[in-house]
Amino acid sequence: MVYSAWMTAILAGVICLVIMLMIMPGLIRYLHKIKFGQTEREEGLESHKKKNGTPTMGGLAFILVPTIIYIAGSFILPDMRFSQNILIILLAYVGYGLIGFLDDYIIVVKKDNEGLKPGAKFLLQAVLAIIFFMIYRSGSSTEIWIPLADIYIDLGWAYFLLVVLMFTAETNAVNLTDGIDGLCAGLMVIALVPFAVFASVQHQYPVLVLIIMVIASLIGYLRFNLHPAKIFMGDTGSLALGGFIAAVAMVLKQELLLVIIGFVFVAEVLSVIIQVTHFKRTGKRIFRMAPLHHHFEKGGMTETAVVHRFWAAGILLAALGLLLYFL
Template sequence: MSTLATLTVSDAFLILSMGLLVLAFMLAGMPRLIRYLHKLKFGQTEREEGLASHKKKTGTPTMGGLAFILAPLMIYLALGWLLPGAWNKTAWVLLIAYVGYGLIGFIDDYLIVVQHSNIGLKPSLKFGAQAVLAVVLTFVYLNGDAPTILLPGHVVWNVPVWLFVLLCFFLFTGASNAVNLSDGVDGLCAGLSIIALVPFVFAMFWQGQVSGAAILILVIFGLIGYLKFNLHPAKVFMGDTGSLALGGLLAAAAMMTHLELLLIVAGIVFIAETLSDIIQVTYYKKTHKRIFLMAPLHHHYEKKGWSEMKVCAIFWTWQAVFAGISMALAWFSI
């Protein structure tokens, strides 16, 4: 376990400079990517049973997640080696999770746009790929690290290997799918992801994992740049390419800080979105009635008359409150 460390001024300046470069790449590159996606006709296909107000989004370019995956990756590859522990296990796991889950999402998005449907990868293949990557990342982590989870009160829980593998399996598959479910309102998923990443940035700094914190910060800068083009009315969507990548990154950050259970608090809105979908489907199958006007949860509030920006503002606020709580819990756990 790393000890608390003070970030040097030079490291802080380098990370900030790298983040600003990512932001500059996003602001300069997104319009070009949007035009290119338009040219390729890689547009969103809205569900027939979806909200009427969302029908006009059909044709809006998707796969915008490519930008905030590639920009942080390229900048880290170019300048990250200047940071202490630039290519340690934490950095590798974060990057493999981010790019790996993004690749699964890209394949799904690509099939959707070329087939002009919402089917994409077969659910079994998609989940299978997510599961395999989760197990691979967990065993990479276990190569030299004890399966421990930090709890408030500075308690170290020595988890049996079999249980830890099971927990991480659900951590990665659950997080990637939960973040994906929240990507249904302009700007919502990107904003929620920025907020959820912040506690893990601080946790990594407190643990002396400078390179890991730097990667998360670069992704945050990438998402800030992406939001300029994704806020309502969105000019581009991240697609599964972006949402699965963000979920995988969050899960990897939780695992590498030994704060796996903290993701439940830091990502509270993702949890609520997932539970609303599960509850709706389960209840409807048993009763043929609905609890929510529409699931996931953000669509329920849209049906109640909330604008997309109001949904974002309220959901971001709740996420921020619980991110603050999770940051305090992290401080008392490390």
């Protein structure tokens, strides 16, 4: 059964990768044609100003390709069957992607760099999280697993607060990480690998297949997003990925390991919170620039060097997450 699931996952992943490699050049040309380009902030790094006009909303491709293929495959392959867990993950993936698309649309088409108002964006993210909790609660427990201690604690209705926090925090953390070429997509590929292993060990084969499909789609996207990037994922892609990994962690009962495995994302959002809070209190900055990746760029590190170091940190954290799971 495990062998069959992995074969299905690899085959579906290869199909996603090939399709992504085939459609991305056309998507880039189309987004150029309709002028769906990136607008860099005036206060941003000078080296990033040349990115103005680079097509954005590339996340549409790696959302739609695995989603459509999975739905089609669910009619014929037992390892791609629909379940409550798959429904939650796909709703999170597409739902948060839609919020991101609305944000990107306002920025690109309406020429409003602020995009969705922060309050409206947070409200939409929270509402989606509540919906996922209600669906999940109808057929699953509110327990969380504690690594190392190997015990389960039932949070009851407090689990509701954890879910809302997990989805809103993760989507915003991934969104903030999408600031330099290849960083966010590469980190997400790395972070999803342990969850594929968890799904396999737990015999949640449809979840395994879907994770591998998203990983393969991201690899196809990365082919065009590595420095110098020909396309960006936009909020469409980053919010979708944050929702996807949060939903995967929830259905696999690895909510706490998500924090460890995805700690680079956590560090990015913490750097912004610390910077803003400290500046409001003292008028001084702790970091040269936030999020954290810009701090290192501002210190003279090249964009590619920052990405490679952050990827290395992501690999170590993913390995730590796997170690804690099996201890």
